[in-house]
Amino acid sequence: MIDKEEALKFLEAYQPLPSDSELSKNINILNIYNEVRKCFLAHYDPRCIPLFLNSFGGRNGFGVYQLIEDVLKCYPSELVIPFIKLALHSKFESVIYWNAQIAISFSDNFLQENLINLINHHNVDIRYAAILALSRMPNQDYKEYLKTRLIFESDNDIIELIQELLENNN
Structure with missing residues (x-):
């Protein structure tokens, strides 16, 4: 089992992890990442929060990325949310995507x-x-932005989602 300091060093080295295609060539990285996840489920250390939030490489990490939220839920929202906000500005789309996903649970x-x-x-x-994350927000001010987005949106799934949110939350 990996200790906290080794786990933190691993996360620091992978900001973010490689893409799934690269991970498939070196599955050991993903195995260690999963051990790091388990380490922080067992051992509380808030230093892991920003490191996990910026660790998401391309796509889904073969299902491990979905499990990172369980680690983050061990911490108070007031510790996690400021780091989500920062990560939503990442230069890496995979980091932005996963933080938007996590924001659903940390509305x-x-x-x-x-x-x-x-x-x-x-x-x-x-x-x-x-x-989806906006739809969970206590403040519903975002709806006007969705109405505007609906005018320009070309993706059918997003159009359907926006229409459903606007219809169900009037």
Whole structure:
């Protein structure tokens, strides 16, 4: 089993992890990443929060990325949310996408402006995740932005999601 300091060093070295195609060539990295995840499930250390939030490489990490949220839920929202906000500005689309996904579980108006900006992102997956995260926000001010986005949106799944949110939440 990996200890906390080794786990932190590993995460620091992978900001973010390689893409899934690269990970498939070196599955050991993913195995260690999963051990790091387990380490921080067992051992509380808030230093892992920003490191995990910026560790997401391309695509889905063969199912391990979905499990990182379990680690983050061990920490108070007020510790996690500011780091999500920062990660939503990453230069890596995979980091932005996964943080928008995580924002669904950490719904807080503090993230709303960042998520509104992402509904115009060129990546359809990021737009979809941002809209879902916005739909969980206590403050419903984002709806006007969705109405505007609907005019320009070309993806049928997003159009359907926006229409459903606007119809169900009037």
